Amino acid sequence: MSAATLSPEVEAQLKEIGPVELLVGIPSFNNARTIGHVVRAVSTGLAKYFPGRPAAIVNSDGGSSDGTREQVVAAELASPSSILVAHALSPAQKIVTPYDGIPGKGSAFRTVFTIAERLGARACAVVDSDLRSITPEWIELLLGPVLGQGQDFVAPLYLRHKYDGTITNSIVYPLTRALYGKDVRQPIGGDFGFSGRLAAHYLGKPVWDSNVARFGVDIWMSTTAVAEGFEVCQAFLGAKLHDAKDPGADLADMMVQVVSSVFDLLGAYRDRWASVTGVEAVPLFGFPHGVGLEPVRVDAERMIRVFRQAARDLSEIWRSALAEETWRDVRQLAEAELDQFRFPDAVWVRTVYDFALAYQRRLLPADQLLRSLVPAYLGRTAGFVLETVTSDAEDVEARIRLLADRFVAQKPYLLQRWS
């Protein structure tokens, strides 16, 4: 068991609190602007939907210097007037602690899992600390299926703009679905529910000194749950709005972090996914509904320019990473007229599978290989945008489903080239 080390103060607090049934973890790093709202929403959700059940809220902080922890301490927990109930409330206990280990969301989660195990929590959830759209209902939706329906892992299902989450839509979702055979739409959502049993299982994994501790914990949690046979479901949470985006966030960095996590897991679970055929739906909780979403501006022309340039300038890398047939198709795509530009599903699927194989074979340093995937991804995204410019969100979702099915249909190609 590789539990996190807790400070003596937290150890003493845990003894004082005693066993709890529910636990919600909030990892944070300099989120003073939003974390108070998140703590209040969580506390209200616990009080409103799980009254009388002992619960704890754990803030696992990465050394914030903007008063994040003070905001958590100062956040008022739910009162009867705030949620319009007449019965007595047993407010959740707050635990505010810095985490130890490698800086990153994974290490923050490790501390949450450790406390969950120590307090014997039956149902747990983790929510991001920069959320602006979290409501008390999220807590019901993330904890309810674990507590009442015997689920082990609750993945979030958000309502998003048709061009939101393009790495998820074009790589992570279809690849994870095809490999492990479970239709989890947003495997890197960031807000999850999970059983105490699964938290203990996570804690026992020897990953806490790897990239999982730094940045890959979301996809690792989802993949571990689906690949190792835990009961998995989804909960519809509505729109997800974050605090203002980190201006330093770079597409290539995102690509490296997310796709390296997916490809690492693909290597680790090779024996499991190799025998999986077909895809099965997972139970969905919540009530899907539509809300107005802000339009997203996309410069498809610039993306195509980058793709074309890469087909010329990165040819030595792409030629070594891609199969001969895929490389030939990609070169042809780069010569297409702007208004005719499309990136066919079949070519994109082969591109992703070829890069996955090149990653496993270590043809190039992982960082360089995955950064060189960015222009291909931009080409694919531009083609997708041009193809669906007049489509509504439902049509686009159906189109993403078609791509996901193509990943399943071409899985034998991956297996064949792998062996």
Next chain:
Amino acid sequence: MWKFLSDIVQKTLSGFGERLAAFGPNLLAMALIVLAGLLLAGLVRLGLRFLLPRLGFDRLAQRTGLATMLQKGGIAAPPSRVLAVGAAWAVVAVFVLLGIGALNLQFAMDLLSRAFSYLPNLLIALALVLLGSLAAAFVRRSVLIAAVNAGLPSARLLAGGVRTGLMVLFIAMALEHLGVGRQVMLTSFAIMFGGVVLALALAFGLAGRDLARELLEGALKPGGEGPHGDELRHL
């Protein structure tokens, strides 16, 4: 007169015979050492040609850019074979030097002594060039990918320039170690490096003002996402 000449020839021949008798074993030893060197070199070559591909050396060379560098230098053979041949020739060279030493001649001993004392410098210089070429290939690829992702039109030129600069730096360091034209190399490098930096600064200042402004605005404007203004959230 005839007797005088005959004595001289006899003395010369007997002297040559004595010297040959004294020197012959050394010559034979040299021949044997060189022969042993050739045999060992053959074995080293065969062994490396067998082992290196199985240890994944060619794949490593591909990853590090060594294979591409060799191809660009007109060497089409796999890197493992090139290394095997290089190692075999190194063995031959060492045994030839040892063979010359076996002759036990003063000039040969001097040559041997100087060659062996120079060998560390040569090895360090070779290591510097090899390290430089690996580092230059790695950095070139990183710069190329970053420049393409940023949509810079002269990505190849930029990456090639960075690679050339690094190679020049490492070669200058290697030559410095070998003591070849030390002052000339140092001065040439300083002039060239300074010239390149000045030229780049002038080129960017004169021709890239708008681009610089655009890049800075994109980077510093709150919530800005660079000069392109996409609002896609990729995750």
